[in-house]
Amino acid sequence: MSELEVPGKEANVLKGHEGAVLAARFNSDGNYCLSCGKDRTIRLWNPHRGIHIKTYKSHAREVRDVHVTPDNSKLCSCGGDRQIFYWDVSTGRVIRKFRGHDGEVNAVKFNEYSSVVVSAGYDQSLRAWDCRSHSTEPIQIIDSFSDSVMSVCLTKSEIIGGSVDGTVRTFDIRIGREISDDLGQPVNCISLSNDGNCILASCLDSTLRLLDRTSGELLQEYKGHTCKSYKLDCCLTNTDAHVTGGSEDGFIYFWDLVDASVVSSFRAHSSVVTSVSYHPKDSCMITASVDGTIRVWKT
Structure with missing residues (x-):
């Protein structure tokens, strides 16, 4: 794949957040995206038309992460107020607070059935919450980390957490087994490859x-x-x-997956690029920044 095939042309700039945008995520079909940030709001956009659709307000502190169900009907969010909010997308109503x-909550994800939300916190734990019951107690707590848990990924049967303690830990929920891979450096974000065979970890x-x-073998850096x-x-x-990620100098990088060469890098924002999200089907991505904007990139 050549450099021309990775997004690098700015298609839209989404403005509305006051202050840093901490995360921006496409929904499952890529038609919409959600963003959240320092201004305590979550925003729903049509990134392809550059249109702001709705704002969700209920958090008392900054919102760090947001995730939407595959059917786009519910979303979950978390942040500095130590809570996880479970929302109805169309009405904007908070259905439940977990x-x-x-401590502050860094990341949230729905499982594939949208029945459970898993959250990652500064209190060194991952917690799973049942969206269908009215209990506010977690159905599972994983607290074997020795520092803040920054990021979480889910597969059909596993919860994977990335922590400042330098580990990526995988918990098989069916058999109760834990596997820990020590990267030796603080991990601040993890994501899964689309085929599910690899974990990509961003380290400090x-x-x-x-x-x-x-x-757990290290395949590439x-x-x-x-x-x-x-x-x-x-x-x-x-x-x-390709692998893609943001940089604290406002640049976006694309690397070749196999040989790790930089195939493209460009200045996308005037400040730290906090978030990148790749479209599920098209050659398109969104980026978010401390500069308060979300930008849409196409080829």
Whole structure:
């Protein structure tokens, strides 16, 4: 895949947040995106037309992460107020608030059935919450980490957490087994390859590391960007041909998955790029920044 095939042309700028945007995520079909940030709001957009659709307000502190169900009917969010909010997308109503973390919450994800939300917190734990019951207690707490849990990924049977303690830990929920891979550097974001075979981990030594999900073997390292003090997203493109991530200097990088060469890098924002999200089907991505904007990139 040549440089021309990765997004690099700015198609739209989404403005509306006051202050830093901490995360921006496409929905499952890529027609919409959600963003959240320092201004305590979550916003729903049509990124392809550059239109703001709705704002969700209920958090008392900054909103760190947001995730929407595959059918686009519900969303979950988390942040500095230590709570996880479960929302109805169309009405903007909060259906439930989950409380239990002893610190700020960094990341949230729905499972594939949208029945459970898993959250990652500064209190060194991952917690799972049942969206269908009215209980506010977590149905599972994983607290074997020794520092903040920054990021979480889910497969059909596993919860995977990335932590400042330098580990990526995989918990098989069916058999109760835990596997820990020590990367030796604080992990601030993890994401799964589209085929589910690899875990991409962003570390605070300005290196992205690709791990084999089954064996934990380090397959490749990607460098060139700066990531030392911020939580920066990373992900694979929808074909798994390239790795992409933001940089603290406002740049976006694309690396070749196999040989780790930089195939494209460009200045996308005037400040730290906090979030990247790749379209599920098209050659398109959104980026979010401390500069308060979300930008839409196409080829």
